Amino acid sequence: MDKLTLLWQTTGLSAITIGQTAMIIVGGILLFLAIAKKFEPLLLLPIGFGAILANIPLAGLTEAGGVLYYVYKVGIDTGMFPLIIFMGVGALTDFGPLLANPKMMLLGGAAQFGIFATLFGAIALNVVPGIEFTMADAAAISIIGGADGPTAIFLASRLAPDLLGAIAVAAYSYMALVPIIQPPIMRLLTSESERQIKMKQLRPVGRREKIFFPLAVILLTLLLLPSATPLVGMFCLGNLMRESGVVERLTKTTQNDLINIVTIFLGLAVGSKLQAEEFLSFQTLGILVLGAIAFAIGTASGILMAKLMGKFSKDPINPLIGAAGVSAVPMAARVVNKVGLDSNQSNFLLMHAMGPNVAGVLGSAVAAGILLALV
Amino acid sequence: MDKLTLLWQTTGLSAITIGQTAMIIVGGILLFLAIAKKFEPLLLLPIGFGAILANIPLAGLTEAGGVLYYVYKVGIDTGMFPLIIFMGVGALTDFGPLLANPKMMLLGGAAQFGIFATLFGAIALNVVPGIEFTMADAAAISIIGGADGPTAIFLASRLAPDLLGAIAVAAYSYMALVPIIQPPIMRLLTSESERQIKMKQLRPVGRREKIFFPLAVILLTLLLLPSATPLVGMFCLGNLMRESGVVERLTKTTQNDLINIVTIFLGLAVGSKLQAEEFLSFQTLGILVLGAIAFAIGTASGILMAKLMGKFSKDPINPLIGAAGVSAVPMAARVVNKVGLDSNQSNFLLMHAMGPNVAGVLGSAVAAGILLALV
């Protein structure tokens, strides 16, 4: 009898808490979104599975010596995983469309307004009982509006590790929801005739411009915003490897196996922060709400900036492309293309939207640097 | 003259011990088995080479600061290497044949009887002078009967790091010897007519069953056997990535470059435990003998269980497939196929044997969890 009791005490059933059960269900929901709905599966599948592993009673996978503990310590505590991913994103990014039309950079800047507006919102939320966000917390939350996963994880790991799980989940979820969140805002803020505007074809961009661009970006960043250099630096390294054309084999590995390996473990490490004690709180609800707001404001300010620029530009600008300024590459640009086609069957905005889209990646990395410097 | 003496003292010849010489020869034998005999070369080649490196006099490759020291600390002390390999194995495993005939799971369970029988045997061996196995040692040794390399290494690293070298070598050697060890036992325990039994063709298995299977396994494991969740969890993650079909690029990297990189260093790290002081003892002899016994008992109990199940089953069961329950994927299943063909030229048992075979992998991971919980 005594032996049976002992045996029973080694089971998870005897020790599982309601919180852990809830978080395992949350993990299951993330897996459902990843597999059945194809919402950013590359990240949400490992995150969801990590959430399940992190909430196993008695197994201690997130405690010293556990597999998730090591993965988090090595990859996120050091900041290395998001930085390596960012290098990979740099190696995958073609700045051609932006270089062909530099003004588009402004749209990638305007869309970051969502970040700074949310910063205020997060501080304001402190009036809600049960929610207590420090300035650092608020900054980490607001970066969700940047719609860039690795940037969000990097900033959260520096400023608010306790909120990292919720922030990363929110960031990737909203990035996956771009096709649902953005179109209504786009239609609300533009008229049918605006959506039909055709833009001038982009000029071809020389190889040298593409090589010098990452160098120019890192130089300006180190001179003006050194706190942004970890993110921007790794991004520019990846892009320089790509555009230089002399290290093809390194570029290929960076774009494929390296980014894949790191993605798996980054996902697991993020999932390891989805523990009941930390995730199940009003704060998480606040983060999800704030993230959605940041995202919507970013989309709107991108569109409005595009309308403003259209007023002063001699070449026509379709305001829809402003929505792509939030990053979420390449999903946001594809959504712009689709909404544009709905209004005009022969209006292909994809390449025009790629400019603001990649500018948005830089924009949010810069914004992250500013937050790191100010907080 | 003095200078020459000094020079002489920097040579390995001046310092090498008989034990080191013996271990270098052992390393050479492992390389011979790997290269000339093709015995599990992916593991035995790095293990054999690691054994040579670990026994170099004066070089201190296994001491703090040495290359083998770091590889062991990072990969095995943390348990990460066997767990990553297990994730890769999960990504390579198709549970279709098992899902088509769930009863086969029992064969993968029965074959683990070798593990628990050997547990007793190891404790009993303590009567031999010069051998002293603790309960933890005995548990780590008995897992050799599971015929699963990463599981054996993981358990040994938790329970008996000193014996890890001998245990890993025994596990991989016996896995390689499956075509030699198993057929006599199979022929002994079955009649010619039993070996000729043809089995019903397997039903096709739907995609959803394959996706839900790893999830069901991890849920049951976390509720009932949380101590098995590191191994089972990583295995299920790999299998879920594979079957979900939405993270193809992660799956491919896991099945190829990730598992390859880790295999090289896992082999070196295991080899680093083949040092003279630890390996050259009666204990190692005991481990080798016990491993062989565990293996033979596992094979036998798998076959006997298959015979028993055949008695009660409405569909015929060829008892040979029980032998595949020891794991050693896919070698054991191929041996079953071959022995079956020897008795009946038109009887292809391969797919039928794959069910017990993959069940054996789960079975030994579960057994490892039980050993971790009980010891």
Added chain:
Amino acid sequence: MDKLTLLWQTTGLSAITIGQTAMIIVGGILLFLAIAKKFEPLLLLPIGFGAILANIPLAGLTEAGGVLYYVYKVGIDTGMFPLIIFMGVGALTDFGPLLANPKMMLLGGAAQFGIFATLFGAIALNVVPGIEFTMADAAAISIIGGADGPTAIFLASRLAPDLLGAIAVAAYSYMALVPIIQPPIMRLLTSESERQIKMKQLRPVGRREKIFFPLAVILLTLLLLPSATPLVGMFCLGNLMRESGVVERLTKTTQNDLINIVTIFLGLAVGSKLQAEEFLSFQTLGILVLGAIAFAIGTASGILMAKLMGKFSKDPINPLIGAAGVSAVPMAARVVNKVGLDSNQSNFLLMHAMGPNVAGVLGSAVAAGILLALV
């Protein structure tokens, strides 16, 4: 106003030193050499970019917690990165041409004379005010003459971490400059008729010889020069994987993704040592000068040894191939081929030069072991 001052103080412009500016320019020069001149771009691109990142004011990327700090600690402080690269080089090296003509090994030895001559030179340089090289420093510098990147980085990380940046940059730069540095020396030391000498075709080499060769090398090394076993051991492991033919998938990963991943981070880590305080000194100038001398002496002694061997050999030996003994695989062999073709349009020396070339890799690894043992 006060706020603006604060903002200004967060910029890099406010804090950048002249030294940092200079080093960023140095980084830019390395990038120029890598991209525009294609000088060893696989290494010089990440090194150059790393140099820029390492000299960003206020960002602290090389201080505890910074990305370059971690990369250096994990990869170079432990010696792991150069050793893994060396394993990859082993997996890429075909010793066939050397096995077909073992005497060529002597040329790979003679070319290491540059190393030991420079050792004296470095000690002698101490008379110059502002330069102070210890014995360990001198040994680390002299290895530049070995014309082998990973060997130089490994030795420098053991003996003179402060000089590592300058030594690695010098080693890779001179390796890239082989087509410019070597031909004048080759023409100076050989007559036109010597350069026209045709050599006998190489015999085919059996598979077993190729398998036994790395084993013979590691055995001799461990018996006689155990201090060389980290480098030689990893090299032989890579070569054995390649030649054994039984671990194809490990070999492929080692030759590609593993070596690529490590190359990126090795480059960054080396770049992180190009900090103003350490690099901008007379010592660096001394290192560059000594490296060039070591390189030239190595080339010359290889050629002279080839001439000497030609006197006593029954088969004719073209003295040009001695220049390939410095390593710098396969560049040096290609240069030999080209210079040979200049003298005789139908004289293809490439395969003949590959023998001394791969011998040079072993030669400098052995020399590194001797330096480690003696210093």
Added chain:
Amino acid sequence: MAVGMTTVIAFLLLLIFVMSLMAKYLPKGATHEPTPRSTRKQSKAGKEPSDDTVAAISAAVHAYRTQRKK
């Protein structure tokens, strides 16, 4: 030993039960299957021959031998 072996078997019996439930109640999704299956095959291609292949080939060899005897 008895405890360990019993636990293994009990656990696996439970798994068998769950698998049977899955086989019964999970919609088969026959239409969905072709795509993922083909992707999977591709990802396999280039690794060791899938067991289906081995089985198919063995069958072919057998058929060939049978024919030849006639």
Added chain:
Amino acid sequence: MAVGMTTVIAFLLLLIFVMSLMAKYLPKGATHEPTPRSTRKQSKAGKEPSDDTVAAISAAVHAYRTQRKK
């Protein structure tokens, strides 16, 4: 907030300025381009369709539809 947003915009304006300079003063090197572009395309092959591809296909589809209506 104002400071942050202003800084972002100011920084990006500067980048725009630099990009315009680059577009103006960097030699175009038209002859050099073909090789790297082709290599780059290969390295992309096997990943998601490049946006050029997507754009080209959309355009083709449109052209086809237009034609059909006639």
Added chain:
Amino acid sequence: MAVGMTTVIAFLLLLIFVMSLMAKYLPKGATHEPTPRSTRKQSKAGKEPSDDTVAAISAAVHAYRTQRKK
């Protein structure tokens, strides 16, 4: 310096000696070589096909030829 250089040369001379021995006494394995060489080639293209596959394919080729002769 003298010690170092002498050691390098001595070590390499020893290696040369061992290599000459290997060249002399190692069986060339001419008969053995084809098989491993062929495996290596195949195993490069998408890893090793099992021997069953090779056997099956040879059989198939033979069957085809036999049939054609009729």
